[in-house]
Amino acid sequence: xxxxxxxxxxxxxxxxxxxxxxxxxxxxxxxxxxxxxxxxxxxxxxxxxxxxxxxxxxxxxxxxxxxxxxxxxxxxxxxxxxxxxxxxxxxxxxxxxxxxxxxxxxxxxxxxxxxxxxxxxxxxxxxxxxxxxxxxxxxxxxxxxxxxxxxxxxxxxxxxxxxxxxxxxxxxxxxxxxxxxxxxxxxxxxxxxxxxxxxxxxxxxxxxxxxxxxxxxxxxxxxxxxxxxxxxxxxxxxxxxxxxxxxxxxxxxxxxxxxxxxxxxxxxxxxxxxxxxxxxxxxxxxxxxxxxxxxxxxxxxxxxxxxxxxxxxxxxxxxxxxxxxxxxxxxxxxxxxxxxxxxxxxxxxxxxxxxxxxxxxxxxxxxxxxxxxxxxxxxxxxxxxxxxxxxxxxxxxxxxxxxxxxxxxxxxxxxxxxxxxxxxxxxxxxxxxxxxxxxxxxxxxxxxxxxxxxxxxxxxxxxxxxxxxxxxxxx
Ligand SMILES: *Cc1c(COP(=O)(O)O)cnc(C)c1O
Numbered sequence: 451x452x453x454x455x456x457x458x459x460x461x462x463x464x465x466x467x468x469x470x471x472x473x474x475x476x477x478x479x480x481x482x483x484x485x486x487x488x489x490x491x492x493x494x495x496x497x498x499x500x501x502x503x504x505x506x507x508x509x510x511x512x513x514x515x516x517x518x519x520x521x522x523x524x525x526x527x528x529x530x531x532x533x534x535x536x537x538x539x540x541x542x543x544x545x546x547x548x549x550x551x552x553x554x555x556x557x558x559x560x561x562x563x564x565x566x567x568x569x570x571x572x573x574x575x576x577x578x579x580x581x582x583x584x585x586x587x588x589x590x591x592x593x594x595x596x597x598x599x600x601x602x603x604x605x606x607x608x609x610x611x612x613x614x615x616x617x618x619x620x621x622x623x624x625x626x627x628x629x630x631x632x633x634x635x636x637x638x639x640x641x642x643x644x645x646x647x648x649x650x651x652x653x654x655x656x657x658x659x660x661x662x663x664x665x666x667x668x669x670x671x672x673x674x675x676x677x678x679x680x681x682x683x684x685x686x687x688x689x690x691x692x693x694x695x696x697x698x699x700x701x702x703x704x705x706x707x708x709x710x711x712x713x714x715x716x717x718x719x720x721x722x723x724x725x726x727x728x729x730x731x732x733x734x735x736x737x738x739x740x741x742x743x744x745x746x747x748x749x750x751x752x753x754x755x756x757x758x759x760x761x762x763x764x765x766x767x768x769x770x771x772x773x774x775x776x777x778x779x780x781x782x783x784x785x786x787x788x789x790x791x792x793x794x795x796x797x798x799x800x801x802x803x804x805x806x807x808x809x810x811x812x813x814x815x816x817x818x819x820x821x822x823x824x825x826x827x828x829x830x831x832x833x834x835x836x837x838x839x840x841x842x843x844x845x846x847x848x849x850x851x852x853x854x855x856x857x858x859x860x861x862x863x864x865x866x867x868x869x870x871x872x873x874x875x876x877x878x879x880x881x882x883x884x885x886x887x888x889x890x891x892x893x894x895x896x897x898x899x900x901x902x903x904x905x906x907x908x909x910x911x912x913x914x915x916x917x918x919x920x921x922x923x924x925x
Contacts, residue, residue, distance in 0.1 A: 458517040462501045466520055468493055476524050484531050492534070496526040543912050545894040547862060547904030549815045550852035552640060554893065556753040556760070558811045558909075563758060563795040570791035577787045593790055596797040597765055600723055601737045601748075605771035607764040608752075608793065609783035613643045615749035615762030616717050618783060620652035622774045623713060623747070624679035628657040632665035634697060635684040639719070639853055645684055654679065664696040670706050681707045683745070685719040685735070686856075700735075704744025713746040713770055720854040721750025721763060723800055724813055731816075731855040737765065746770060752789075754854050757812030758796035759789045815906050816850065816860065826905045826913065827863045833917055837925035840868040848906045865903040872924035884923050890915055 455474075459465055471477075471493050481489050500518045542554060550556050559567070570577070580587035590608050597606035609615050620629060629649060636658065638644040649656045657678070659669040670681065683703060698706075700716070707714040722734045734755060740748055747770050752761030762783070764771065774780060785793070799806040807813045827843050834841040844866040847859035869876035876884065878896035885892035890912075894903050908916060 455520040458519055459500075460504070460517045462504045465497055465501055465504075465518070466523075468497060471497070471520065471523060471527075474520065474524055476521075477527070480528060480531055484535060488531060488534065489527070492527040492530040493523070495530055496523045499526070540889070540891060542891040542893050543916050544907045545892055545903040545905070545916065547846070547848035547864065547895075547902075547907055548851035549812055549848065549907055550754055550850055550854060551893075551907075552852050556751075556852055557757045559759060559792055560757070560796055560799055560809045560811065562799065562809065563792040566791040566795035567759070567788040571788045575787060575791070577790065589784070590790060593794050593797065596794065596801075597763060600797060600800050601741055601765050603741055603748075603765040604768040605766065607771050607774055607780075608785055608790070609762040609764070609780070610785055610789075611760055612717070612719065612749055612751040612762040613648065614783040615764050616645075616648050617652050618774050618777060618779050619715055619747055619749060619764060619770075620649060620654045620680075620682075621779055622777045623715070623770060624652065624654035626653055626655075627679035628655045628673075628675075628677045629680050629682050629715075630657045630659055630670055630673045630678060631682045631684065632660045632669070632697060633658050634660060634662050634665055634691060634695070635682075635686060637684055637686060645682075645717075660697075663691055663694060665698060666696065667698050667702055667706060670698060670703070674706075674710050674712070678710070678712060680713045680715050682715045682717065684717045700740065700743045700745065704746075707746070708744070713767070714744060716740055716745040716748045718748050718750040720755040721748075721752075722755040724755075724803065724806065726803070726807060727755060727813060727816055730860070731850060731858040733857060734855050741765065752793055752796075754852055755812065755850070756796065757810040759792040761785055761789055761793055811909070815848075818906055820861070820863075823906060824863050826910070827865055830865050830903075830905065830913065830917060834865070834867065834920065834924075837873075837921050839872045839920065839924045842866055844900075844902065846902060846904065848904050860906070862904055862906050865905065866898075866900040867903070867920070867924075868900055869924060870899070874924050876924065881923065885919065890919060892916060892919060 472490065477489055500523060544551055544554050576587065578587050578589045593608050594606040609618060631645065636645050646656055657673050659665060659673045681703060683700065704714050718735065718737065718740060720734050722728050722736050725736065728734060728736045737748060737750065747764065747766035749762060749764045752758040752763055764774065796810065799809055807817055831841045831843055843863050846862050846864040848862045850858055869878060869881040878899060878901050881901050882894060882896055885894060894901055905913065
């Protein structure tokens with residue numbers, strides 16, 4: 451039977467064979483682009499789905515809604531190919547005001563850092579090559595020398611993330627022995643990083659002391675014994691304890707540790723290297739200050755307050771760091787070349803703080819000038835109003851996010867849109883959904899019957915795209 455391509459197929463029996471669909475000239479481009487195997491899979495998939503739907507078709511449903519033409523099948527196959535070949539990691543405009551958004555990839559890289567990663571990725575590099583000697587070089591030497599300078603430390607080591615850093619430190623310095631930790635610092639971060647569990651994996655034994663809200667110097671002194679390998683202090687990054695609280699200050703803790711010949715390990719979590727940023731969010735200590743106060747080994751993430759790529763940075767006394775360098779776990783935790791290139795470029799920016807503040811997005815966003823933000827918001831609001839979309843400027847606050855500085859709110863003007871009175875009406879939830887539906891994807895939040903757009907976390911070059919997207923939906 452010769453069928454026209456647009457003729458409707460109503461029963462599974464009439465579906466064309468795979469080979470016949472594959473010969474259709476509408477698939478020629480797709481065959482070039484995706485290859486025979488992928489196209490075949492898509493066509494089979496489309497045919498299977500059609501067969502299933504036609505089989506399930508009950509008499510109650512009119513045939514017109516559930517029938518297929520060959521063209522329909524091809525369209526379905528092409529849609530599948532499009533979907534399968536589209537990366538799942540897509541650019542989004544972050545209008546939430548959370549500078550480090552755990553679900554949106556934490557810190558965006560400085561352009562020079564992203565370029566360094568790009569170049570390291572697509573060409574050969576001196577990753578482990580010493581040009582001067584024409585021989586093998588040290589993989590992480592460049593980054594470690596920069597860290598030594600920036601944090602005024604004897605030695606540094608870089609691994610995949612801060613969780614790996616904590617595990618490596620404990621496995622190296624305390625396997626089979628005890629580590630003293632305050633109960634107020636037994637934290638869980640991001641749902642999967644828990645101090646007691648990491649401790650167990652490392653082979654070290656947790657010696658909990660004090661209570662959730664109070665830990666005294668005596669608690670530490672009583673716990674220290676022959677089995678003690680180290681004292682661990684953990685920055686309570688994602689929460690605060692308020693009310694009757696007490697913990698032992700870092701300098702006192704260092705004195706106690708050193709009197710007993712123990713290293714003081716400090717899991718700083720965020721790791722702030724910028725004095726200006728520390729001035730803004732006092733609760734996040736400067737790596738430099740923590741070191742000067744007497745910590746022996748400090749670890750922190752590269753993609754939190756540092757504003758670089760995902761990595762775990764360990765700094766501190768040479769003898770401890772050298773022991774970690776020899777630990778077999780280091781090989782399992784090592785960073786990839788793109789990460790190291792991006793981290794090096796980020797740290798190079800820190801050598802000149804004013805450049806760092808301009809070029810590292812995290813610093814630029816956190817330290818953004820209120821007047822500049824107000825100007826941006828007010829012209830955004832005007833542009834919406836001109837298109838009859840009701841919007842105004844609200845006083846709100848942005849957050850650093852990602853467990854950094856949990857108590858810190860950065861006062862921020864935001865664009866507040868009332869979608870219920872726009873030319874094309876919508877509700878706040880509906881608008882948020884629409885913004886997530888099509889490219890460029892936008893993530894925002896709702897409150898008080900409005901959709902709030904915090905321009906602090908929107909890159910200036912994304913602003914017009916964001917505006918056009920809103921006008922397209924609402925005006
Ligand atoms: C974030 C954080 C970690 C985990 O760091 P990752 O880089 O996400 O592995 C560990 N400890 C503290 C205190 C943190 O804040």
